[in-house]
Amino acid sequence: MLGLLETGSGFWSAIIWILLVLVIGGMVIYLRNKGEDSYKKNTEQDKPFISGNPEESKESSHLSASHIYWGFTEALKGYYDPLVKMHTGHINDYSGWIIVLTVIILIVIGVSG
Amino acid sequence: MIGNFPYFAVILLIGCGIYILMFQKNLIKLAIGINLIENGINLFLITLGYRKGAIAPIYTQAPSGQAMVLPTPQALTLTSIVIGVATSALILSMAMMIYKHYGTIEVNEVRRLRG
Amino acid sequence: MREMSKIIRNVTNLVYGFIIIFGFYIIVHGHLTPGGGFQGGAVVASAFAAMLISYGQLNTKKFLNINIFSLLESCGLTMFIGVAFLGLGTTFFYNFLANSGSWFGNIVIPGINAGDMNTAGVLPLMNIAVGLEVFSGLGIIVLLMADGAEYTKKKEKAENDR
Amino acid sequence: MNSFVELIHITILIITIFAGLLAVIFKKLLPAVIAASAVSLLLSLEFYLLHAPDVAIAEAAIGAGLTMAIFIFAIRGTK
Amino acid sequence: MKKIIFVIAFIVFFSFLVVSAVNMRPFGNPTFSEMDDYFIKNAQSETGANNVVTSIVFDYRGFDTLGEATVLFTTIVGIVALFRRITK
């Protein structure tokens, strides 16, 4: 069959996957349409509720890029600090790491015989 | 008597160049380092082509009956010399442009791109 | 770069013509004696460098023009690759003129000889093409870098020197 | 005779290495460039002794002449 | 810390270079030279040039030479583009 990729232990076919997604998606949409019918548009119901405070202006509510994974980077501070420090931008380091890695590879090749 | 001495000259020149590239902090010095490695490798290639008691591989008015040195490394070295001058020219003009924009050619200060 | 003293200028005047002629000799005799397109081109370009150093680049620009050089360079390269293309009847870079009896096609007797200009097929053509390319190319490099040296250095310093 | 030629080889190579070391240790740029250029010049001599006249011409013209010229332009341009 | 690593790496790298220099075949006595002997023997009759090096540069390895000329051309185009504010 077209689009059937053998992976050695099984197979993958994007077309079957899409058909499955369509079927399941259809079922989900069907279920959703059967749901709550007291919801009405353009009433109080679809306005955001921020504990009774007025909604902020849209410009200031946009989260900028450097804050998105703040918690993640803060939690992994011990990993990130030395890593960022390693990227010094010195040209000497650039060439130095090449020599370091060449030496390591040469030693591994030499030891392994 | 001479043994493998030319090869040691080669690796000393390469070592000088790599030392400059790893530890010295001036952009033009880095260009000199690359130039030194280049020279070392040229010497390496020519040394590989040498044959004791042989003459240059040119038939015009050569003494007869002698062996000739290996010609291929000479052709390779010609290529590598011209490539070397091209490399130096490009590196040096970039160093000049860096000076134009940054006002310095010290490695410690030429690092706006990092992280 | 400012121009140097009168002695140096006179010596350059005297010498640089000979250097250029010697360069072209090396280019043309590339298939007979040591030398060839690269070496000859480099010698010619070093004559330009000497001229640049002794006269200063403002004066040199009167007789060396980057536009003409870049035209010559493209011509040389196109000629080189064109000669390679001409061999396409058999393969790329095929030496179709060698031993054919026509241009540069005299048959040589293997072994040591005095050297005949009219041999070696496409090699002299390629030597000339590469020589053209190399001397104009290195000339452009030298001229541009001399200009760039004036352009990038600190301006007030340049005023002091004057 | 043979050992004499070898002696010349060794001498030239030792001077070459010495010039290379000088190019490393000079802090000022102009002396370093001149030392690097001396390396090229000596190498060109060595190439000639190794029976590579083609390469010797190229190295003398390009390595010692033009490279030094563009290095000097670059030093002028970064001052 | 980093500097110490670099110094050690440099020394080890240099010692590897020394190993390669020691293991290199003896100076002046090529072990194999079949390819070059072919060039020396046949270059004159095949290309008609007395200078074997030239016949290698332009005939046997002509494509390398095209590449080399291209390197020079590339550099010049690059420098012209880099210094385009002056040449205008």
Next chain:
Amino acid sequence: MNLFNHTPILILAVPLLTAFLIPIIGKINKKTTGILATLALGLSLIMTIVLAAKVLSVGPQVYVFGEKSSLLTLPSGLKFPIRIMFQIDAMGIFMGLITALVSFLGAVYSLAFLDNKDKIDSYYSLLLLLTVSMFGMEFTGDLFNFFVFLEIASMASVSLICYRGADLGEPVEAGFKYMVVSSISALMVLFAVGIFYGEYDVLNIAAIASVVKYSQLDKIALGILVSVLAMKAGAVPMHMWTPDAYSEAPAPITMILVAASQASLYAIFRIVFSMYNITLNTLAVGWIIIILGLLSMFIGVTMAIIQKDIKRLMAYHAISQTGYMLLGVGVGLAVLANPEALKDYGITAMEGGIFHIMNHAMYKGLLFLTAGALFFRTGTRDLNKMGGLAHYMKYTTIFFIIGAAAIAGLPPFNGFASKLLIYESVYKFNPLLSIIAMVVSILTLASFVKVFHSAFLGPKLPQFKEVKEVPRSMVFAMAVLSCIIIFFGLFPDLIVKNLVHPAVMSLIEQLQYTGTVLGGM
């Protein structure tokens, strides 16, 4: 004179001739240079496809320069070839197809992206030269010739990286750094070439393969070659030039630079598989490549998460995706001496790694082009300053979603297919590696969610009122790449069976490569 026999050289020679002529034409009319370059690259794309059909149906092609017949490789009485030759097997033509496609689309994209810049003729000339050098690295069968093309590639890419350097300092800085490291790498390659020459007096890769002994010197040459070429491919910890260069180059050039670094990756595979093959200690070298791959994957993606510059972020992802290729092929190399394991999962792992090369070129190219489109309209690469661009640039948004989904390995896009092959086969080799690869994939998705959120989502910002959709030629280039991604995602088996599997087999079976030149000796 049958031009059909000369396709291998015409693929290179036509763009090369155009590159030489462009400075002359540019003096007369600057506008035509772009169209001329695009035409030349289109011609070479067509010829590459023709050659690919020939290679895949007939077998590896050999083209000898300056010999009476293009098939005659060995001069009488000698055991090895003396002339330079092109040896194009399935792996080479696989890389060639990537190169041709990517550079053609890059030229099309540049038509609008770099409209009205001064010295535009230099730009197109360099673009053509970069393409030629990549073709040369992939097709050549001669080690010294490879060095020459490596040098052209680094010169051309450096000049293109600092193309904006006449006005700005950062591009020149990036170019300088790249130049220094690539000079070291090229010179070290030349040193290794010298070692081979001194030992065996041959320069042809296939000829070296037939005599290589894995002696002390061969080990040193192997170590140097692997490390410096891995540097050119951007493997950690020698990756630091990658974000600098990729972020400062013009966007279409960044796309081509990705393909150029993959040409270096190809060279590693060529040297390890075709030149040494089982003479080397496959387990040790395989693990070196696997560990390089793991480090690249993990450090690349974790550094990408904290970036604020959109192109720098994508550059770190390029490093991390290179890790996948190294991982897949490294596993294949580690089990090369073990026929059962090779048949069981080694070949699949290599198929995954090699297929990932093509996929990566496509989706990373697409992503860099969308980043370029954002830069073209907004004038900034800083993610903190962007926002709400989906309102203005509908097509770009769609293309970005396709590219991001593909790089994160979401089905049904092409990234998933190759990553699935890698996961499943690597799991059989060592489960831990497979798990790390999956974690990296999740982190990739996370960081692209960040980009999507901060650049495209959000309310309309006042400073971007004037922003509109990019010009048609840029949309065309992105649309072609998106179509390819979707096609590869839907029918991965077509590509794997017809292109990737022959490529893998030509790497594994050394005789397929050397036999075409040396006649099965």
